Amino acid sequence: MLxxxxxxxxxxxxxxxxxxxxxxxxxxxxxxxxxxxxxxLFDVPIALVSLVDENRQWFKSCVGLTASExxxxxxxxxxxxxxxxxxxxxxAEEDERFHDNPLVTGAPGIRFYAGCPLTVGxxxxxxxxxxxxxxxxxxxxEERSLLRDLAxxxxxxxxxxxxxxxxELTLLSNRRGFEALATQGLSVCKRMGKPAxxxxxxxxxxxxxxxxxxxxxxxxxxKNFADVxxxxxxxxxxxxxxxxxxxxVLLTGSDHVQVEMIxxxxxxxxxxxxSGQKRGYDIRFSVGQIEYDPHRHDTVAxxxxxxxxxxxAHKQALKRQRG
Numbered sequence: 482m483l484x485x486x487x488x489x490x491x492x493x494x495x496x497x498x499x500x501x502x503x504x505x506x507x508x509x510x511x512x513x514x515x516x517x518x519x520x521x522l523f524d525v526p527i528a529l530v531s532l533v534d535e536n537r538q539w540f541k542s543c544v545g546l547t548a549s550e551x552x553x554x555x556x557x558x559x560x561x562x563x564x565x566x567x568x569x570x571x572x573a574e575e576d577e578r579f580h581d582n583p584l585v586t587g588a589p590g591i592r593f594y595a596g597c598p599l600t601v602g603x604x605x606x607x608x609x610x611x612x613x614x615x616x617x618x619x620x621x622x623e624e625r626s627l628l629r630d631l632a633x634x635x636x637x638x639x640x641x642x643x644x645x646x647x648x649e650l651t652l653l654s655n656r657r658g659f660e661a662l663a664t665q666g667l668s669v670c671k672r673m674g675k676p677a678x679x680x681x682x683x684x685x686x687x688x689x690x691x692x693x694x695x696x697x698x699x700x701x702x703x704k705n706f707a708d709v710x711x712x713x714x715x716x717x718x719x720x721x722x723x724x725x726x727x728x729x730v731l732l733t734g735s736d737h738v739q740v741e742m743i744x745x746x747x748x749x750x751x752x753x754x755x756s757g758q759k760r761g762y763d764i765r766f767s768v769g770q771i772e773y774d775p776h777r778h779d780t781v782a783x784x785x786x787x788x789x790x791x792x793x794a795h796k797q798a799l800k801r802q803r804g
Contacts, residue, residue, distance in 0.1 A: 483578040485559030490605065494562075495535055496716075497605040501639060502646045502654070502661045504532065504539055511638050512542035515610065519631055520544045523624065525612045527589065530635055531558040531596070532608035545613075546589060555582055557613075561596035562606040567625050570594040572617035593618045595625075597632035601639050610635045648722040650700060651707035659721025663731045663781045666719055667773060670733050677733045677773035678740050681788035682706075683796060684726035685765040694761065706764055709754055713747045729785065740770065767796035 488494055498504070512530045519528040527545035531538045538556040540549055553559050560578065561568040573579040573591050584591050596611035610632040620628070646658030654662060663679075670677040684706060691699040703726065710720050710730060719731040732740060755763040769791025771784055778784040 482555070482581045484554040485556065486563060488563060488606065493603075494605045494607065497602045498532060498534060498607045500647070500654075500658075501601075501607075501643050502658045503541060503639070503642050504534060505665075506541075506661075508542060511641075512635065513544070515631055515635055515638070516542045516544040519610065519612060519628070522627065522631075523612050525593075525614045527613035529558075529611050529613070530599075530608065531556075531611055532599075533558055533562055538608065541608075551584065555584055557584070557591070557594045558596050558609045558611060561609045561611065562598050565598065567595055567597045567620070567628055568609075569620050569625075571619050574617075589613065590615045592616050595620050595628060597628050599632060599636050599639060601636060601643065607639065651704055651722050653707050653710075653728075654719065654721040656721065656723045659719060659723070659729060659731075660781045662719045663721075666731055666733045667775075667778070667781065667784075670773060671775045675734045676736050677731060678735060678737075679771050679773065679784050679788045680730045680732070680744075681769040681771075681785065681792040682710075682728040682730075682766045683768075683792050685767055685796070685799065686762075687726040690762055698760070702760075702762075702764055705754060705758075706751075706766070709747065709751050709764075713743060713750050729788070737772070744768075744770075767792050767799060769793070769795060 516528040516530060520526070527543070529540050529546065530542040531540055533553060533556065535553070537550045537553050538558045540546070543549070557570065557579065570576050570579060571593060573582065573585045573594060579585050579591070591613055593614035593616065594611065596609035598606040599608050599610060600606050610628065612628065646654060646661065648655040667677060669675070684702070687699065687702070690702050703722070706728065707722065710728060714720055714730055714732070717733060721729050723729055732743070735743070751764060769788040771788040771791055773784060778787070
């Protein structure tokens, strides 16, 4: 058996996949109808929408298979995402890459496989729409074309998922996307006894930027602040724009000292950005910082509410300082 190699753009590919906030989500009819259609059109016992992350292939939709995921190193789809065309295996028992694969020698007893890569973004192949049969077969050119058409429909649904969880202006997670990722992050912290902190940001005098310089400049200010957040915070931190001039960041696995160091770096980076761009205004913020308490914060909404209150108190204190 040959384990699949990793694509040259593996880091960007996995980041794109995770940005969809789709992994480990419940079944959805828009994907299930595609696998049902594929199963019927190709007369195969198994059809899947498979997404490949770092260590596994996870099935967003599966018809004819009880498993929800398999290890990446034995996956057929891990090989399929290495190319641009439909990968077909007419008889896995006669293919050196798969003849002794446990998915061939054991359940589900794969013989035939056809997988069309699902591409989202700048060439990122996130997974496949694939067909599996327990007996050998050959895919005709017409069938290949049909499988590509169905895969394009799956790609469109993945893009729709992305748009539903992403803020179009800043390309950060929107409220829905942030809450989904933050819920996962807090669950892990609670289970493993790790600390977490939530930062709730609100830009100061943002209305004045819009009123004096126009809404286009206001949009640039929002994108500038989003860029600074990306620079300062870690890849493992969850960053989102809730709407308007409100931003949030969830830091997992960071203690109080680490959070203070990151906040100092944020202020320094923003000061450099302000001094380097002559816009007639500075981007400033108020922030509420709340440490996650699993006994008090049952949901993301609970910790967001506490951080919002802390942010408002900080904003009022800044106003009093300015007199």
